[in-house]
Amino acid sequence: MLKSIQEWVMVLVIIGAVVLIGNWIGYNVVPLQALPGMAVLALICLVGLIIHKLLPLNIPSVAYIGLLGFILTIPGMPGQEKIVEWTAHVNLLAIATPILAYAGIAIGRSWSDFSKLGWKTIIVGMCVLLGTFLGSAIIAEVVLRMQGII
Known part of the structure; x- marks a missing residue:
């Protein structure tokens, strides 16, 4: 359990640092201003992961993290x-970007494991990506036309 906690802390510190830099570059929030909010979010994640490990229930850790934050x-x-004041300085997109990049790297490193899921999984994944792209493009087109920008 201690090794898992050490690994979680390391990942949370790395992602927290990247989030603070992204928040600074993308949203002009000074890292020192966003640091308390990032620390609170990382602590909530860590406690949720520990609760998940300790309880024998078959509930995903993200549920514990979300419930704890709520x-x-x-x-x-x-x-x-x-908590609300501190976390208001951390932009959601600054959080999502490094986490999605980390997930992409994790999947990219284990393509052999991913391919073992079968060809149907790859087709479904490609359809999901295509649908997300097309859906976003259609929504953007409609909104921009309604605003008279295009």
């Missing part, structure tokens, strides 16, 4: 205002 930010909870 509980900590319920109005009236002690410290709720500070």
